[in-house]
Amino acid sequence: MQTKKTGFLSSLKAIVCDPFTMFGVVSAILLLLLTVAPAKDYLSEWRGYQRQYLTFIQNRGDAVTLRRHFQGGINQIWIPQLDVVDRCQTCHVGVGEASLADVKQQPFRAHPPIPHKLTEFGCVICHRGQGAATTVNQAHHSDMTGEEPILPARYIESSCGQCHHEPLEGTPKLNQGRTLLSRYGCVNCHTITLPDGSTMQATDFPPPLTHIADKTTREWIYAWLKDPAAYSSTATMPNFMLSDSDASDISAFLMADSTPDPADRISSPAASKTPPADPTAGASLYGESFCASCHATQNEAGNLVGGTLGPELTNVGTKVKPAWLLAWMRDPKHYDPATRMPQYRWTDAQLNLLAAFLENKTDPDFVANVHLQPATKQQIAHGKELVMENGCASCHEIPGVPKPENFGPNLSRVGSKPLVQLIFLPGMEHSLPAYLSGKIRQPRAFGASLRMPKFNLSSAQVEAATTALLSLTDRSFSLPANLQVPSTPQSHYEPAGQAGQLMSSLNCLSCHSINGHGGTMAPDLSWEGSSVQRTWLESFLKNPNTLRPTLIRRMPKFNLTDAESTVLTDYIMTAYQTPSFVRDEMPLTGYSPALIEKGRELFYSRYACQSCHMVNPNVDKGYIGPTLTDVGARLNAAWIFHYLKDPQALRPGTIEPNQHLSDDDANALTAFLMAQKGGAGQGAKQ
Amino acid sequence: MLALALCAGCKHPTSSAPALKPTASGTAIVLVGGDKQLGSPGSRLSQPLQFQVNDNLGNAVTGAEVEITGPKGVIFDPAQVLTDENGQATFKVRLGGISGRYELTASSRDAHGKPFSLTVAEFAAGYQEQVGYEVNEKYCSRCHDQDSTVTQVSNYDNLAVKPHSFSNGDVYNKITASDLATIITHGGPAINRSALMPPYGWTLNKAETQAVIAYIRLVSDPPYVAPGVVYAKH
Numbered sequence: 052m053q054t055k056k057t058g059f060l061s062s063l064k065a066i067v068c069d070p071f072t073m074f075g076v077v078s079a080i081l082l083l084l085l086t087v088a089p090a091k092d093y094l095s096e097w098r099g100y101q102r103q104y105l106t107f108i109q110n111r112g113d114a115v116t117l118r119r120h121f122q123g124g125i126n127q128i129w130i131p132q133l134d135v136v137d138r139c140q141t142c143h144v145g146v147g148e149a150s151l152a153d154v155k156q157q158p159f160r161a162h163p164p165i166p167h168k169l170t171e172f173g174c175v176i177c178h179r180g181q182g183a184a185t186t187v188n189q190a191h192h193s194d195m196t197g198e199e200p201i202l203p204a205r206y207i208e209s210s211c212g213q214c215h216h217e218p219l220e221g222t223p224k225l226n227q228g229r230t231l232l233s234r235y236g237c238v239n240c241h242t243i244t245l246p247d248g249s250t251m252q253a254t255d256f257p258p259p260l261t262h263i264a265d266k267t268t269r270e271w272i273y274a275w276l277k278d279p280a281a282y283s284s285t286a287t288m289p290n291f292m293l294s295d296s297d298a299s300d301i302s303a304f305l306m307a308d309s310t311p312d313p314a315d316r317i318s319s320p321a322a323s324k325t326p327p328a329d330p331t332a333g334a335s336l337y338g339e340s341f342c343a344s345c346h347a348t349q350n351e352a353g354n355l356v357g358g359t360l361g362p363e364l365t366n367v368g369t370k371v372k373p374a375w376l377l378a379w380m381r382d383p384k385h386y387d388p389a390t391r392m393p394q395y396r397w398t399d400a401q402l403n404l405l406a407a408f409l410e411n412k413t414d415p416d417f418v419a420n421v422h423l424q425p426a427t428k429q430q431i432a433h434g435k436e437l438v439m440e441n442g443c444a445s446c447h448e449i450p451g452v453p454k455p456e457n458f459g460p461n462l463s464r465v466g467s468k469p470l471v472q473l474i475f476l477p478g479m480e481h482s483l484p485a486y487l488s489g490k491i492r493q494p495r496a497f498g499a500s501l502r503m504p505k506f507n508l509s510s511a512q513v514e515a516a517t518t519a520l521l522s523l524t525d526r527s528f529s530l531p532a533n534l535q536v537p538s539t540p541q542s543h544y545e546p547a548g549q550a551g552q553l554m555s556s557l558n559c560l561s562c563h564s565i566n567g568h569g570g571t572m573a574p575d576l577s578w579e580g581s582s583v584q585r586t587w588l589e590s591f592l593k594n595p596n597t598l599r600p601t602l603i604r605r606m607p608k609f610n611l612t613d614a615e616s617t618v619l620t621d622y623i624m625t626a627y628q629t630p631s632f633v634r635d636e637m638p639l640t641g642y643s644p645a646l647i648e649k650g651r652e653l654f655y656s657r658y659a660c661q662s663c664h665m666v667n668p669n670v671d672k673g674y675i676g677p678t679l680t681d682v683g684a685r686l687n688a689a690w691i692f693h694y695l696k697d698p699q700a701l702r703p704g705t706i707e708p709n710q711h712l713s714d715d716d717a718n719a720l721t722a723f724l725m726a727q728k729g730g731a732g733q734g735a736k737q
Numbered sequence: 738m739l740a741l742a743l744c745a746g747c748k749h750p751t752s753s754a755p756a757l758k759p760t761a762s763g764t765a766i767v768l769v770g771g772d773k774q775l776g777s778p779g780s781r782l783s784q785p786l787q788f789q790v791n792d793n794l795g796n797a798v799t800g801a802e803v804e805i806t807g808p809k810g811v812i813f814d815p816a817q818v819l820t821d822e823n824g825q826a827t828f829k830v831r832l833g834g835i836s837g838r839y840e841l842t843a844s845s846r847d848a849h850g851k852p853f854s855l856t857v858a859e860f861a862a863g864y865q866e867q868v869g870y871e872v873n874e875k876y877c878s879r880c881h882d883q884d885s886t887v888t889q890v891s892n893y894d895n896l897a898v899k900p901h902s903f904s905n906g907d908v909y910n911k912i913t914a915s916d917l918a919t920i921i922t923h924g925g926p927a928i929n930r931s932a933l934m935p936p937y938g939w940t941l942n943k944a945e946t947q948a949v950i951a952y953i954r955l956v957s958d959p960p961y962v963a964p965g966v967v968y969a970k971h
Contacts (some may be wrong), residue, residue, distance in 0.1 A: 115855045152963075153835070153837065155808065157835070160835060163835075163863035163865060163866075164835050164863070164864070164865040164947075165863075165864045165865070166864075191875035201777055203834070204778040204779030204834030204835070205777065205778065205779030205831075205834075207778070207779075207782045208777070219873070220867070220868045220871045220872075220945075221864040221867045221868040222867075223777075223867065223871075224780070256763050356887075510781065511780075511781065511783060514780065656932065657932060658932065659932040659933045659935070662892070662895070662896055662935075672894075672895035673892060673896075674890065674892065675879050675880075675896050698940075699940065706875055706876050708876070708935040708936060708937050708939070708940045709940045710924075710936060710939070711936070711938070711939045
């Protein structure tokens, strides 16, 4: 023992004392230390992925090419103008390799095809995360100040929305989300300013509450306030989670605040006391007037059938008072100047039929258990306070309650809100998308004093709205202006003069667009005057019949007088012409039989138009496009010719394929089509 | 150790769900609905996926356990369930974060513990495939799909020569991408087919044509396999 110890000590002494040995040992330690850095490097995460990648590709058929493309080390995309330093390709080695498209193993999959080059935009502009980081954790998951985690795939469309403010074909979720923000009136309380300085506008127009007592009862208002979705699942009115007494006080205030409108009191002379002779007549008139184009009703299977432009009418009889209903249908704009409902020129008898039909649509359960005591002055005053607190006037016109400015927080940059500024609910994922969708889904869970109401949205709708909010980033403001693709500026076109007044009372622009303003349900009328013949238009306006047998939404019959339809026809024929050709440059008749015959052949063989159109209903079957049996009496020859040459130029977005016709072929087809003047058997030869 | 830590970190609805006690068992799983939906990556499919467990007489079995599994990243709600009074098991499905075809397998066990299963496919459309879907909906589906909807009546029955559904892999997988591009661009006659198939080369741009081809490849059944690349087994 003793000897051993002395032996060890003496050798230690020898080392320390002998400078050569000492040098050797120190160098060995130094060397060891020096290898730590390369070893750390060798063992680093990204090198591991690069080694895995090389193994991954080695047995593939395209291994040689892939290996030739492979560059070891840190790979980065550097784009100073966009502030991009993205090293993601260091681990995502195969991201640019088209042949790795169907690889499921990450990080080696090729990026799916998109309209942009990775080298021009980098990765984080769309995916978020820290581009300069070299560890997965820092790159994907950091939530430190100024840093942001990777965006989950299901919200990726939000990134397109940073530059693209028009709806894109490839981003349905973003488009839907933006529509929701406008349609559900989110933007009535929250200002959203876009990078081009414009603000998002609401597309929902809740009714004024000025004469609400004429329209409905306090009981209905109470039940509606308590749960709008119980009355109509598609209602855009949110639920303010009111207590019974608060709902009672608000309903009392609204009734007390309402002023009578004399027009609402005058019911029709033959008021709907006597039931109509034919019980189905009301339903038929409802159908013939195509009310369902805009209003939905629940069918027996419980499905909603009809449009969403106007409110659901399943239980409208529970809601509206009979006298008001008659007055409304006679002149909707009198009650609500902003309404999109057209003024049908129904006769008193027709009005009574429809009113009786609609009043029968009831759900007595909706108000059955509502028993309200007459309200005291204090309760009414409290109701007014609540109306102000809840921001009702952000959406509705309410006498004596001014529209609040900036009622909710500004959301123009909500997509970049730092996580440190957010308060999460217990158990909630700490991420901005989770926060935003949580706020939409359960706004009051974040604090009882919050005023944000709860909207009746499906989880897909919440995801879409969240996507739209996430597109509102700081980056969308800081990206170079030339990258911004603005939405088409809003047009405020209104037709002028006497015809303009008529079109406003018929609300043509609720369904048709003219010069960039109006709805999308029916064809654009900007160039209608070049398209159709005068006589046809005049009789169509008086008595519209559909051009497309398969459409469920059709032009309603407004019961125009002769004078009215003449005014409209004159205006349309003059004001709505395309600048690209002269309407009467080709004749309506007088084409040679030989040319017509040539057109017929082209129609049936070379261009097979009968796959979508009917010329002879006995032979042809196609019904995607309009029926052409009387097209020669409907359209102008020049319109047909130019439309055939380039359909999308005259009707942007039409599905009629551009067949790249020669002038000769287009001419012959025009001659054949102009020969189709209606009546029996004028189409194809058998 | 690391694996353990990782596992503890990730959510496994399967392992946390209380064990189900099947009260019955069947011999076959049949599909009720919800397959072949097109969704976007990471999103929940709009319709739930529904199966039915039958016994060997073809009668629905109540109380049989059905478990559903799929590739990494797919989230099921629930992941296992007992069949309801109609013998049906319903699963909400959230697709994984990458685009492409997802094969999901529902499985159960018979009275002897022998497993049986059914595999169905769902599709996650990337940007290009989504554009292709929109093009198809707008221009193509009325002729190529036999099914009518309320808003869109099928034109299929009216066509003298019948086109094929884009999901018909037996037909489409044999047509090369360049032939597809040719017939879409120049119409049926360009590859000696009927003129009832119109040319779209002056209506769609190149990107849209490629997009609709990508869509055709995505929804193809049997699945499309790109030619030329030999894949190694991993």
